[in-house]
Amino acid sequence: MNSRTSKNMVYHNWQGVLTSELPVEDFLFSAGGGFLFGAVAGYAIKKVMKIAAVVIGLFVAALVYLSYRGWIDVKWAAIEDASRSTLTNASEQVVNALNNTATQFALHPSTVAASGLPVAAVFGFVPGLMMGFKKG
Numbered sequence: 001m002n003s004r005t006s007k008n009m010v011y012h013n014w015q016g017v018l019t020s021e022l023p024v025e026d027f028l029f030s031a032g033g034g035f036l037f038g039a040v041a042g043y044a045i046k047k048v049m050k051i052a053a054v055v056i057g058l059f060v061a062a063l064v065y066l067s068y069r070g071w072i073d074v075k076w077a078a079i080e081d082a083s084r085s086t087l088t089n090a091s092e093q094v095v096n097a098l099n100n101t102a103t104q105f106a107l108h109p110s111t112v113a114a115s116g117l118p119v120a121a122v123f124g125f126v127p128g129l130m131m132g133f134k135k136g
Contacts, residue, residue, distance in 0.1 A: 041125075042132020050136075091099030 067074040 030121045031045050031124035034121030034130075035128035036124075037121075038125035038128025038130075039132040039135075040128075041127040041132075043136040044132075046136030 063072070063074050066072045
């Protein structure tokens with residue numbers, strides 16, 4: 001009871017469940033595209049992080065200079081507390097977003113497994129993202 005479509009082979013497995021199998025070319029093109037998008041995203045994220053670090057560094061250097069000259073009075077303890085709480089909140093938000101995403105994939109696995117392409121793209125995206133971070 002096999003029927004062949006133009007892109008996927010659709011068949012019933014031994015349990016009678018309708019499944020599909022991607023041709024190797026579709027998997028490779030999807031993984032290659034995912035790698036390309038991952039590399040570009042990693043490169044861009046690292047560049048943005050570098051620019052943000054330079055801007056924050058210049059801001060702190062300006063505060064130190066102005067404080068040294070006596071033009072302003074900087075309360076460094078308050079700045080430290082504010083930056084610590086901001087970084088803690090940001091890291092908690094990232095963890096929360098990752099947990100929510102993982103929960104959605106766990107609750108709805110059919111959205112990923114239906115075509116197979118998102119899974120293939122992730123296999124390319126993650127190494128591309130790491131390479132983009134490294135080269136950026």
